[in-house]
Amino acid sequence: MTTRIGVTGATGRMGREVIAAVAEREDCEVAFAVNRDPDDDNVAGVDVQPAAEFDALVADREPDAVIDFTGPESALEYVRACAEAGVPFVTGTTGFDDDQRETLQAASDEIPVLHAPNFARGVQALVNVVGDAVQSLEGYDVELVETHHNGKRDAPSGTANRLLEEIEANGDFKDRKHGREGFDPREEGEIGVHVLRAGDITGEHEIVIAGNHEEVRLTHRAEDRGVFAAGAVDAAVWLAEREPGSYDFADVIAS
Numbered sequence: 339m340t341t342r343i344g345v346t347g348a349t350g351r352m353g354r355e356v357i358a359a360v361a362e363r364e365d366c367e368v369a370f371a372v373n374r375d376p377d378d379d380n381v382a383g384v385d386v387q388p389a390a391e392f393d394a395l396v397a398d399r400e401p402d403a404v405i406d407f408t409g410p411e412s413a414l415e416y417v418r419a420c421a422e423a424g425v426p427f428v429t430g431t432t433g434f435d436d437d438q439r440e441t442l443q444a445a446s447d448e449i450p451v452l453h454a455p456n457f458a459r460g461v462q463a464l465v466n467v468v469g470d471a472v473q474s475l476e477g478y479d480v481e482l483v484e485t486h487h488n489g490k491r492d493a494p495s496g497t498a499n500r501l502l503e504e505i506e507a508n509g510d511f512k513d514r515k516h517g518r519e520g521f522d523p524r525e526e527g528e529i530g531v532h533v534l535r536a537g538d539i540t541g542e543h544e545i546v547i548a549g550n551h552e553e554v555r556l557t558h559r560a561e562d563r564g565v566f567a568a569g570a571v572d573a574a575v576w577l578a579e580r581e582p583g584s585y586d587f588a589d590v591i592a593s
């Protein structure tokens with residue numbers, strides 16, 4: 339069976355990668371591609387339509403799933419439209435606030451929704467091990483450093499926030515400390531969070547756990563955005579067969 343995928347943000351960094359990742363697979367095709375203001379009308383042989391035509395394209399092309407890498411507001415517009423049309427929705431968009439997360443969650447009453455801040459399998463492995471590491475090194479200091487390209491808008495990254503949740507769930511921490519400046523010594527129980535934006539770095543996350551004259555560093559480095567796109571396409575193929583509900587990338591990997 340061929341999974342037909344609608345792609346949003348098609349001329350963005352990730353949208354282009356998703357179109358390329360779909361083209362590499364024999365079991366998928368692009369049903370349509372949209373962008374807010376399509377200055378390129380073609381990405382790798384796929385015509386990019388204006389985002390205003392999204393609803394009409396969904397009705398006309400009947401995709402099996404939509405993959406979204408845009409921004410929080412637009413992702414919510416797209417998920418609402420997908421919920422109306424009954425189309426499964428995969429989003430890798432980050433930077434949602436709590437209310438926006440609730441909207442995403444509400445859509446999952448109507449359709450399968452999968453949100454993952456990172457579609458690299460290595461990051462999922464990092465999420466799986468970081469809790470164990472923090473738990474077995476009780477009382478050690480924990481700091482997180484994330485580094486991305488200079489075009490990234492949200493900070494800390496969605497992945498960093500996911501890792502921080504996992505760290506907090508597995509230790510006795512007080513609060514997150516974003517950066518340091520001036521006379522600002524480390525306080526017991528805080529988690530230091532440091533954000534770097536430079537050049538065209540794809541994405542790095544490092545957790546430093548130190549104490550007792552030793553340190554552990556857990557690092558993931560994405561070397562190419564194709565890794566995220568391949569994961570998102572895996573997720574769309576998987577989600578197209580699911581019942582309405584809220585899913586994450588761990589569910590795809592576990593299946």
Ligand SMILES: NC(=O)C1=CN([C@@H]2O[C@H](COP(=O)(O)OP(=O)(O)OC[C@H]3O[C@@H](n4cnc5c(N)ncnc54)[C@H](OP(=O)(O)O)[C@@H]3O)[C@@H](O)[C@H]2O)C=CC1
Binds near residue numbers: 346353454
């Ligand atoms: N989960 C994961 O594995 C990954 C997640 N991401 C996340 O994906 C998102 C996109 O990243 P990236 O591709 O680098 O960003 P880009 O800015 O390169 O691309 C975003 C695309 O979405 C479009 N867009 C933005 N806002 C709107 C809107 N309001 N309505 C319609 N279209 C809109 C942009 O259009 P225009 O060109 O007009 O601005 C652009 O085409 C970010 O949230 C990022 O953090 C990124 C990589 C991996």
Ligand SMILES: O=C(O)C1=N[C@H](C(=O)O)C[C@H](O)C1
Binds near residue numbers: 432495497540541542
């Ligand atoms: O904006 C990016 O580029 C990335 N965003 C995601 C995030 O916010 O975690 C994932 C990845 O690190 C790349």
